[in-house]
């Protein structure tokens with residue numbers, strides 16, 4: 001934490017100040033609080049590196065307004081099923097970097113949010129795991145299928161359906177079939 005002025009010879013500890021600030025997120029004005037240190041001698045402003053982050057708070061408010069998934073919700077959900085970043089990004093057909101950025105707090109696009117909400121429904125996750133058998137190890141796949149499935153017969157029918165589909169259409173895309181994107 002920066003406590004002294006690096007701009008002049010003022011040697012006392014700088015005081016932390018808080019001021020309301022308007023941050024524009026996707027052309028919407030969002031009011032939040034900015035924290036900074038201000039030197040009483042030279043007037044230089046220093047942003048605080050610890051604690052409150054105005055942009056992060058603005059994103060949080062924006063997500064609340066638009067009912068978007070929160071970064072920690074994505075991570076908790078992924079970890080709940082024991083999926084790694086690599087595995088989940090393959091299931092989503094995303095770059096691992098994209099998924100990682102969203103978990104770290106980047107603001108998602110509406111289309112990304114829709115796709116996340118879709119896969120976060122247990123039945124849909126099950127669907128994707130069955131339809132992309134190459135994504136997970138056999139052990140993990142079996143374990144998740146039994147964790148997610150309530151109906152054995154439906155699961156077996158789905159597995160047969162996808163293996164037939166794969167044999168007949170090599171460039172088959174689940175997302176097109178499910179009507180997403």
Ligand SMILES: [Zn+2]
Pocket residue numbers: 005006007008009010039040041042043044
């Ligand atoms: Zn100063």
